[in-house]
Amino acid sequence: MGKRQQSFGVQRAACSIPVFDVRPQYLALKEELDAAIGRVLDRGWFIQGEEHAAFEAEFAAFCGARHGVGVASGTDAIRIALQAIGVEPGDEVVAVANAGVPPIAAIVETGARPVFVDVDPATRTLDPDLLEAALSPRTRAVLAVHLYGQSADVDRILELIRPRGIALLEDCAQAHGAEYRGKRVGSLGDAAAFSFYPTKNLGAYGDGGLITTSDDGVADRARLLRQYGWRRQYLSETHGISSRLDELQAAILRVKLRHLEVANDARRLRAARYTESLRGVITPAEPAWSRDVYHLYVVEVADRDGLKAALAERGVGTGIHYPLPAHLQEPYAELGAGLGSLPVTERLASRVLSLPMFPELPLEQVDYVAEAVNEFSAAHG
Ligand SMILES: Cc1ncc(COP(=O)(O)O)c(C=O)c1O
Secondary structure (H helix, E strand, O other): OHHHOOOOOOOOOOOOEOOOOOHHHHHHHHHHHHHHHHHHHHHOOOEOOHHHHHHHHHHHHHHOOOEEEEEOOHHHHHHHHHHHOOOOOOOEEEEOOOOOOHHHHHHHHOOOEEEEOOEOOOOOOEOHHHHHHHOOOOEEEEEEEOHHHOOOOHHHHHHHHHHHOOEEEEEOOOOOOOEEOOEEOOOOOOEEEEEOOOOOOOOOOOOOEEEEEOOHHHHHHHHHHOEOOEEEOOEEOOOOOEOOOEHHHHHHHHHHHOOHHHHHHHHHHHHHHHHHHOOOOEOOOOOOOEEOOOOOEEEEOOOHHHHHHHHHHOOEOOEOOOOOOHHHOHHHHHHOOOOOOOHHHHHHHOOEEEEOOOOOOOHHHHHHHHHHHHHHHHHOO
16 A cells, blocks of 8 residues: 555655555546546547536535636646735735645745744644734735645634735645635635645646635636636737646546545544544644544644654554745745744644545554554653
8 A cells, every 4th residue: 555655755665554545535436537537538628628617616616616717736726816816026925834835835936925924833724813913014915724624713814914905815725625614615715726636635636726716806817827818719818827727637526526525524534533542642623613624634742753653663654744844945045934933833843743544544544543653652651
C-alpha cells in the first residue's frame, strides 16, 4: 500500500497502513468512473465541454453558491479569484502561514503582498483576535483557510472586514463539504477557491481547481481571466492566461461529487474513533461552529518526530502538514515576518502529525494506529 502514496511529506518507507490511499475509492466506483471517462473519450471533446459546464453548476449548487468557475489547480483558483475580486499589485492580502506555500504563492503571483497573521492554538485557523492589527489601508482581501477540513471562524472575520470594504476569499482546498454554522464552505465570502488534487476529499485524477462565488461580476471576471480574457474565442477583452479544468477531470469529479457526503461521513466516523481512543496527544478541536470533514486528522505532541518514528516502526504512515511555515520559507523571507513573529504557527510546525485518514481506512486499522500512539504516550509520559 505504501508504494502508492502521493507526495506531501508522506513517509515513503514500506508501510502497511498509509496516511492516505486513493486506490480503494477507484475500485469501489470503478464502473461509474470508467463509464464517465469512456463517455468523454467517445465524444472526443476535451476542453470546456458539457462535463465541465455540468460540473461547474453541480459543484456550485453543492456549496450553495450561484457560480462555479473551473480552473487548472487550487493555486490558480486562489490567484484568479483574488484578481477577480479586485486585488491589484501593491495591495495587501492577509493570510495564515500554517497552510503550506500554495496560498502565499498565489497571493504573490497577483503582485499583492501577503501580510501574515497567526492562528488560534486550538482551532489552528486564522485567529480573529489578531486580525485587526494586521489590517491596513492597503488591505484588499483576507484569505481564510479552512484547514484540515475544519472551517475558520468566518463570522468574526467578516465582522471586522465588512465595514472596511475588505473582501473575504475562502481557501476550501481541504474542506469540500465542510460546514460553518450550518452553511457549506464556499458560500461564505466574496469568493472561494477549491483544489481537486488527487488526495483531496474531492480529488481528480490529475490537477484541477474551481472558484465558487455568488457575485455575478466576480464570476464573469474569473471566467475571462482563466482563458486569455476571452468572452468570445480569440478576442481578448483583458489580459489573462490559460488555466482550465479539462473534460476528463470534470467527468471524474461529477461521479465523485455524488459520493462526497458518504465519504465525508466515513471520515467523521474514523475521526470520532481516533478522538475517543487517543491518549497523550492533543486531538483536533471541534468548535461548535464547524462541521468538519477531516481532510486530515492532525494531532499535536511535544515529541512529534519520536512519535512519527515509532509509528513508522509499527508500519504506520504519517504526514507533517506542514514542517516549515510559509513565512519562514526562503522566497518569502523578504516579506519581513521572521522567526518569532508567528509563535503559534511556529510551535505547531514542530508538533503536528497527521495520522492515516481516508474514507475506506479499515476501522481495525484506526484502532491499531490509536493503540500504537497510546503505547508511545504511555512510554514517554
Ligand atoms: C490549503 C491549500 N490551499 C491551496 C492548495 C493548492 O491546491 P493545488 O495543489 O491544487 O494547486 C492546497 C493543496 O495543495 C492546499 O492544501
